[in-house]
Amino acid sequence: MTLLNNTEAVYGSETGSRCWPARPSALTPDCTSKVGKAEETARTALSWVSHEPAGTFTMLRTNAQHILNAARQYRTSQCETGPTGRSVVSRCQASAYTIAMAYPYLRAGFNGALEGR
Numbered sequence: 001m002t003l004l005n006n007t008e009a010v011y012g013s014e015t016g017s018r019c020w021p022a023r024p025s026a027l028t029p030d031c032t033s034k035v036g037k038a039e040e041t042a043r044t045a046l047s048w049v050s051h052e053p054a055g056t057f058t059m060l061r062t063n064a065q066h067i068l069n070a071a072r073q074y075r076t077s078q079c080e081t082g083p084t085g086r087s088v089v090s091r092c093q094a095s096a097y098t099i100a101m102a103y104p105y106l107r108a109g110f111n112g113a114l115e116g117r
Contacts, residue, residue, distance in 0.1 A: 017100035021093040031096060032080045038102035039071035045106050049113075060109030067105060070098035 015022075019031040019038075042064040049057040077083060079092035098105070 015100075019096040019099040021096045021100070026096040026100075027079050027082050027089070027092050029080045031074075031099070035071050035074050035099050038067055038099045041102065041106065042067040042071075045109070057109070057113045059112035060106070063105040063109040067098060067102045070095040070102075074099065 017023075017034060018025040019034050020026060025031055045060060046064045049060060073091060074080075074095040077088055077091050077095070079088075079095060083089050083092050
């Protein structure tokens, strides 16, 4: 959990994140570095459980994959350039929300594993 705590302290999460959808910085390059760090942290979490059987750490694996998908979507939709189309903005806001929630999602996944979920 040190990885999550330290990274969350530096990059913020939830409403404290630069990627929180209601913040002006959510669809700017200011959020992009946070996207990369959330993606890196999700990959690290997955690497820690990669040797475990496929049916274990389900919540963690699901949440980490959700973060990786959001990071990919943020990049492919070019969210950092201030998108204008309603559907693109909606996708970008959803991706930014997931990135802002990355550390709580990963923490919930680790806690779920400890509880057998």
